[in-house]
């Protein structure tokens with residue numbers, strides 16, 4: 300598969316704790332991530348709340364400026380492009396935002412919201428062609444054309460989310476960062492959106508970075524899954540392999556918590572309480588050490604584990620000194 | 626439970642929106658009650674009126690365009706519809722707290738989250754600023770925020786989606802409400818933290834008899850964390866039952882379809898189309914005569930299209946269930 304999106308040592312640090320006069324403390328939202336998404340591929344991105352998923356997605360689209368590292372899209376290094384140079388690539392990379400409300404302009408009707416990207420990128424002639432395309436988009440996300448003249452505040456949370464999805468699809472992008480695209484939706488509409496994403500991929504070869512905390516949906520839709528912990532990739536593998544044979548203790552804990560996965564839960568040691576870091580990692584230690592049930596003092600707290608590949612499958616990679624056996 | 630008086634009782638609630646295209650009724654004749662210490666779940670397809678129902682209880686919908694057209698809302702013996710705005714202000718956040726579906730619309734972007742929680746506490750409690758801050762930090766810890774002593778001084782835009790959602794929950798719990806209205810409180814959270822928060826809510830309802838109205842589309846949350854469930858469709862209640870009874874023997878065809886589309890880990894073949902409920906909910910502006918689910922129902926017969934289907938009792942008297950389907954008994958057996 301041809302790589303469409305590639306990040307190299309990509310990172311974002313946010314200064315924290317009271318402005319200019321406190322030096323040196325940062326939230327390391329994303330910390331040196333190497334990630335590849337192939338043409339027509341779906342990469343699932345999972346990890347607990349605050350692990351850096353949304354930040355990584357936005358960095359790739361350059362909606363957030365990186366602190367360091369590079370992003371390449373279809374051969375163009377976009378981290379160094381000016382806003383003008385970036386413009387033609389913008390159509391090809393879209394995002395479905397996690398928070399639908401704040402991402403829709405409250406003063407625009409649904410028709411305007413969907414027409415805007417078509418006009419900016421001159422994709423349809425105004426009039427009946429544009430109208431036809433808008434109606435088709437709405438239909439695909441399960442909404443009726445009657446709503447075209449309504450404003451965002453007139454919709455429920457799930458309806459707004461679907462308007463946001465329709466907008467991202469309007470320009471026929473090659474790559475979409477889907478940030479929790481179905482979390483606000485009931486199961487039947489979730490299924491409808493998942494089916495839509497699968498169909499578009501089959502028809503048009505769209506690639507997705509699919510961010511979700513719902514591991515069941517991620518398993519269903521992804522070719523490959525990447526696990527993020529505290530801004531670091533800790534494990535990645537094909538979906539089949541990851542769900543059946545994860546080796547990183549964090550991934551295993553994550554999978555064990557999925558409802559209906561009681562078998563995996565019983566087999567696992569109890570996770571240290573998230574709110575009481577009993578142990579502290581040194582600056583260069585593994586970020587998961589404070590909570591890791593199999594971390595060892597002297598190794599895990601002092602050295603950051605390198606990414607290594609499984610002996611029988613080089614696409615299964617993980618960063619752990621003491622990986623569990625498959 | 627039925628020996629006590631309900632904490633909240635909603636009778637025949639009807640809420641409409643006036644728009645340029647005429648009025649639409651988003652909530653149509655909805656009734657339910659919640660007892661102290663009870664959790665009532667509301668589920669239903671996107672747009673069916675769950676949030677509007679919850680917002681109406683605290684009269685938080687902007688009027689116009691919204692209007693409570695009919696129905697009564699009683700909380701602990703008081704009629705919420707006739708309270709003055711000032712009296713209601715004293716109830717909001719104190720006796721009844723709400724977690725909104727969209728955290729960013731309810732957090733103030735120019736104040737730190739700590740300042741907002743402190744203000745919420747001090748509005749209803751005589752705590753000093755320092756006491757309130759200590760309480761804010763401990764609440765943030767209880768909703769699973771690591772590093773709460775730092776996060777308390779962060780602005781909303783500096784937090785991730787799931788962190789904001791938990792700040793909202795901490796704020797809602799800050800005055801130990803008697804009733805919590807929680808609208809999709811855990812949608813942005815992974816299962817581990819979701820479980821931690823739902824356990825926290827359970828422990829509060831045990832220790833202080835807090836009642837909860839829990840709106841969620843996550844059926845496994847409903848299954849494990851509610852006592853009774855209300856299923857809504859296109860503005861109406863189509864089924865109400867104890868949670869065990871509902872999952873054991875769903876009575877309404879919509880409920881059955883909903884339960885059938887529940888996702889499972891390792892269930893089904895990967896990257897294949899998932900089962901959905903065919904069709905689209907009718908627009909509120911042009912509802913069909915008769916059953917609102919008729920277009921999508923596999924069991925529809927002529928009489929389903931004739932007139933509005935009444936909500937009738939179903940199963941044993943002991944079960945105390947209601948369903949809005951003419952063929953429920955016949956189909957569920």
Ligand SMILES: Nc1ncnc2c1ncn2[C@@H]1O[C@H](COP(=O)(O)OP(=O)(O)OP(=O)(O)O)[C@@H](O)[C@H]1O
Pocket residue numbers: 313314326327328346347348349350351352353354355397512782783784785786787788813
């Ligand atoms: N603008 C910002 N300023 C400061 N800190 C930020 C900013 N945006 C994000 N962060 C911090 O970066 C970290 C990662 O946030 P991010 O939104 O990427 O998490 P996430 O994995 O998407 O979480 P969630 O599942 O809750 O949405 C968090 O600790 C957050 O507080």
Ligand SMILES: Nc1ncnc2c1ncn2[C@@H]1O[C@H](COP(=O)(O)OP(=O)(O)OP(=O)(O)O)[C@@H](O)[C@H]1O
Pocket residue numbers: 452453454455456457458483485642644651669670671672673674675676677678690726909
């Ligand atoms: N201001 C408004 N003007 C007109 N219609 C509105 C307005 N607000 C909500 N509605 C309509 O009322 C109906 C009920 O909305 P509500 O927000 O209660 O849905 P919901 O069940 O909470 O859905 P979701 O699961 O998507 O959050 C929707 O069809 C919506 O379009």
Ligand SMILES: [Mg+2]
Pocket residue numbers: 352353354397478785786787
């Ligand atoms: Mg996020």
Ligand SMILES: [Mg+2]
Pocket residue numbers: 455456457675676677726808
């Ligand atoms: Mg809602």
